[in-house]
Amino acid sequence: MVKNLKINIAEVYIVISSYSDHLCEQLRRQYADFLSSTDNIALKIDIRHPDVSHLERRQIDDLDGNYKLFREDDGYTFWFHGYWGKIDLSFESTVLFADSPSITVVKLLTGLCLSLYLSLREGIIIHGCGIVDDKRGYLFVGESESGKSTIASLAGQRTVLSDEAIIIRKQSGNFKMYGMPWVKGIFGNGTAEPDSIFFLRKDSHMELKSLTNAQSAIKLLSNRFYSNKYMMEKVLELCVRICSKMPCYDMHFVPDKELIWRDINEIRTLSS
Amino acid sequence: MKYEHCPVKIDELAWRKVDDEGIILDMANDQAHILNEVAIEMWNLMDGNNSIQDISENICKEYEVEMEQALKDTMEFAGKLFEKGLIH
Numbered sequence: 572m573v574k575n576l577k578i579n580i581a582e583v584y585i586v587i588s589s590y591s592d593h594l595c596e597q598l599r600r601q602y603a604d605f606l607s608s609t610d611n612i613a614l615k616i617d618i619r620h621p622d623v624s625h626l627e628r629r630q631i632d633d634l635d636g637n638y639k640l641f642r643e644d645d646g647y648t649f650w651f652h653g654y655w656g657k658i659d660l661s662f663e664s665t666v667l668f669a670d671s672p673s674i675t676v677v678k679l680l681t682g683l684c685l686s687l688y689l690s691l692r693e694g695i696i697i698h699g700c701g702i703v704d705d706k707r708g709y710l711f712v713g714e715s716e717s718g719k720s721t722i723a724s725l726a727g728q729r730t731v732l733s734d735e736a737i738i739i740r741k742q743s744g745n746f747k748m749y750g751m752p753w754v755k756g757i758f759g760n761g762t763a764e765p766d767s768i769f770f771l772r773k774d775s776h777m778e779l780k781s782l783t784n785a786q787s788a789i790k791l792l793s794n795r796f797y798s799n800k801y802m803m804e805k806v807l808e809l810c811v812r813i814c815s816k817m818p819c820y821d822m823h824f825v826p827d828k829e830l831i832w833r834d835i836n837e838i839r840t841l842s843s
Numbered sequence: 844m845k846y847e848h849c850p851v852k853i854d855e856l857a858w859r860k861v862d863d864e865g866i867i868l869d870m871a872n873d874q875a876h877i878l879n880e881v882a883i884e885m886w887n888l889m890d891g892n893n894s895i896q897d898i899s900e901n902i903c904k905e906y907e908v909e910m911e912q913a914l915k916d917t918m919e920f921a922g923k924l925f926e927k928g929l930i931h
Binding site (some may be wrong): 807 | 858861863868874875876
């Protein structure tokens, strides 16, 4: 019998359906802070038996990595971590043809589906660490090894939304940022209005340098999850609008809690 | 590239202005590039109808630079775009 798990990530209500009791139970534990009971579902992810005979044959080579999206007349076919799947044109309904994929694959798939869904609805998932300090949301953006986890570990009493993936989406006219439950760490289901964005680089000194809107939009765009050429223009527009709403900085930093927050507070005081 | 060449943008890209700068989106290669004010002017003229010479003359008039310098800058910019596969 099919099992349904309902979750709420960034106010997007998602249902994940699977025949695997074990998988559903694992997901329920992983998403404990994100469980929902609403029937007002926006995004459906259906994990089914692997009958892919009806899918058009596609050639995948090693260079394509773990993810590839193909545009079809009635939606998209995708390749994801060794499995095939289908997504409808509005990115509201996904089918993954797999018996019992690992929980990691399903969590990554949830990120992919959410990323595609948000790309049509003024939202984006960023490789970032989100920290809330006295109701001010700070987004620290950077690739792997750029220092997101270091910044999170130096947050002190401030609230960390995530040290890996942050969702920014427009809600009721304002941008809000949310923690995305990702593979590495699970933080609570929190949110805040972003106040400023910092593009991270570990260095031997502290330096905050103001960026133009175009510079910051490109940096934000290049740090999004799951690049997708079909939506790139739309996502760039969103990045420009986000970066035009708040100051953005290149942040060279040393792992010193006092120095980091002193400099951030100084520059935010000067710009407000 | 010769001065008589008329550069033209490839199909699979988009571009937009943001304040005084421009952003080129190279959808095929999943990359974005930033343009300054002068580069935007050059980029706009790369429509297949203007040669490097024509573009340089325009830059000469608009920004009051010597023709020699304008030609050098336009050639350099077009060369970079060509290397990145953004123009033919």
